[in-house]
Amino acid sequence: MKHRFIFPLLISVALIIAACGGAPATQQSEAPTAAPAAEATTAPAAEPTAAPAEEPAAEPTAAPAEASADGKEFHGAWPYVLPPKGHYNSFVTDFLGFGIYQDLLETPLATYDWANAQFIPWLGTEWTMDEDNWFTVKLREGVKWSDGSDFTSQDVVTTFYLARVMSHAAWRYIDQVEAPDATTVRFHFSTPSSVAPRFILKLFIRPHSVYGELGERAQALANEPADSEANQALRQELTEFRPAEYVTNGPYKLDHSSITSSRLTLVRNEGGFNADKVAFDRIVLFWGETPDITPVVLSKEVDYATHGFPPATEKSFIDNGLRIIRPATVSGPAIFFNYNNVHLAKPEVRQAMAYAVKRDENGIVSLGESGVAVKYMTGFSDSMVPVWMSEGDIAKLNTYDYDPAKAEELLTAAGYTKGGDGVWAGPDGRLEFELTAPAEFADWSAAAENLAQQLTAFGIATTFRGVQFQQHVQDVQQGNFVLAIRGWGAGNPHPFFSYEADLLTFNPPVSPGPGMNFPFTQTVNGTEVDFNALITATAEGMDEEAQKAAVTELALAFNQLLPIVPLWERYGNNPALEGVRVASFPPDDDPIWLNPVYADNPVVILLMDGRLQPAN
Structure with missing residues (x-):
């Protein structure tokens, strides 16, 4: 099979078409994309700077626009990390960061065409699934890096072995990368999966001329466990590596x-x-x-x-x-919990919060018609639920419609009582929390402020504090939070990627710190459930029906326990x-x-x- 490697996407595309006529905004989208991070910085958290949604927009402060002299200049916007904090190592936190524009710099092997449900060849020209679970990619010839070196298979091999050191999800499915010649790369699937090709084809390719020595050492450690002492030492060395310049292979x-x-x-x-x-x-x-x-x-x-x-x-x-x-955007903001907090570790408290909040109000306050309340509470987009779950299983989902009486019932059954001050309390103290969100994200800040007001009115005393957006990522990674607004879901039609954002991004080993400290082994209806194993199972093999069974089991478990609470789904404006x-x-x-x-x-x-x- 050539470069038409199809995801379970075809049905989803029709659902996306309907969504495209919707309204504004999104979430994790706004933040610069970052690889697994280094140590958190100690910069003080910033106060919120974004005005609530209903306030008037700012007046223009810049000079009127003029086209460039030759008319060939495009102007975009992105919150890159300012030097000297920002650097040129794109594997780790505090990389300068170009967000969506990084494709034009460290160009990957391919991108995806949602309308036609197929990949668009970029640095890869074609790919095949061969015998014995080898995935072979042919590379484009004649491409030069900005330092003058040739783009070859060695760049790809270096990239992937360093990605292994950084716990990239591709290595859940592959166990070997080899380069038979300068224009061919082969990936061996230890666990064949329909999502693995995207991990391979979409990874930004880095130059061997810059990372080669580290990459060769990473390849030499390939037979050792990823968490071995030698690999962890190399990870730290890569995290601290600061290239003198940013070398690119794109246009x-x-x-x-x-x-x-x-x-x-x-x-x-x-x-x-x-x-x-x-x-x-x-x-x-x-x-x-x-x-x-x-x-x-x-x-x-x-x-x-x-x-x-x-x-x-x-x-x-x-x-x-x-x-x-x-x-x-197939994503939106959610309440993330620190499971070190004795109250938030109880599912009854998280469920009560879901019942106590008007999610539709929260979305409208934040983004008008673009903030569409989440209905099914599965951890992935409502539009994808009918694609992956049967009508019978969908009927089992709790939609957590606004019901403060039900929230009170849950807390009472869990041993909490409402005090004379209007705040719920139990044997371990009052339900009183700080909620943080990226201060510069107008939609998330508005969502957090409204959420704090709603929870406080119900009797869960909640104080909102805005944090500088890059610092906020690191705070959550390091577990320096109680409640936080972060993004649920992912711009991908397979639920695996949404669960990766929901549960893997802010938990070890992907997170460099304790993050949410969510225990992946949970009890659901009296049965022990391993969330980590279920996430992996959602993407195993090429049999979509088998994947649907795993997705359904995970969605039902997520819906019951609410490890995070999705608020609303965002559309771009x-x-x-x-x-x-x-x-x-x-x-x-x-x-x-x-x-x-x-x-x-x-x-x-x-x-x-x-x-x-x-x-x-």
Whole structure:
């Protein structure tokens, strides 16, 4: 089979089509993508800076937009990590971080076309599933890294063995990577899985010229357990490694001298993949989260932004002549719990919280019509539930409709009573918690503030504190939180990826610290359930029906225990400026908009293949 390696995606695409007509915003999408992290920093947490959704949008503060001299400059936005904290090692936390635009720099082997349910070849030209569980990828020839070295199979081998050191999920399914020649890479599946090809084809490829010595040592340790002392020492060394420059294989490279606290510039990488196809000579990325980027968008200095903009801001964009593009994100914010807290470790307390909160109100306050309340509470998108579960099993799901009386019943049965001060308390003390969220994420901050108000009104005293968005990730990784707003779900049609975001990202070994400290072995209806094993089972083999059984079992267990509490699902409200630097974006009914904002970004694909053209 060539490069049409199909996920259990075909039915999901139709559901995504319906979602694309929806409203604004998303979640984990806003944050820079980060690999397993290093030690948390000790910078003090910031206070919230985002205004509530109903407040008026900021007025433009930047100068009116002007097209670049040659009309070939595209302007985007991303909250990259500012130097000196930000660095060029893309394997670890505090990498400078280009988010959706990283595809244009450390280009992977392929990306995904949601409309046609197939991969688009990038640095890989074709792939086959061979005998004895070998997955073979042929590589594109003639591609140069920005340091002048050739792109070869050695770059891929180095990338994957270092990914093993960093506990990348691909190594759940593969146990060997080899390069028979300079243009061929073979991956041996220890556990064949329909999700494994995406892990392989979507991983950013790093240069052997930069990471080669570490990669060779990682390969030499391949027969040792990933958690062996030698591998852990190498992981620490890789975490501390700081390349002198950022070497790329895509159509763009970083102009290192351009990095400021407000913007940076990517320039054409002659010799890089598709450098002869991209229509823009430069990409300017403006720095910042929602409050920072809003005035820059209003001043028409940004052509496209993927931040979570409040409804009032979106209206200002429209009034200012910007187009709003609304793709799905298949994700949203959720309440994450620190299981070291004796109260939050009890499922009755988590269930009571779900009943005590009006999720629809929380979504509307945060993102207007774009914040759609989660119904099924399975840990993955409601739109995917009918694809993966039978009607009979769906009927077993508790939708946790707003019911404060039921919440009171649960707490009473668990030994809690409501005190004279209106706060519930039990043998281990009062239900009184701090809730944190990334301060710069306008939608998440609004969700957290409203959630704290609702829980406090019910009798669970909750105080909201905003934390600088990069620090917040590290706080949760290190277990320095009680309640936190983080993202559930993932821009992928297979539930495995959603459960990875829900339960694996902020628990060891993926998390560098204790994270949620969620015990993966739980008791459900008197039976012991291993959540970690079930997550793996959801993606094992190529038999979709067998996977559906595992997904159903995990969804029912998740629904009962609520290891996290999903609040609402977000839709993108991405401002797009036409006629200044960009001629136009495809119409709303173009199939490209079926691609989710933060997984296989549609605008990045349009840039990569040259379909997005300059205004002049």
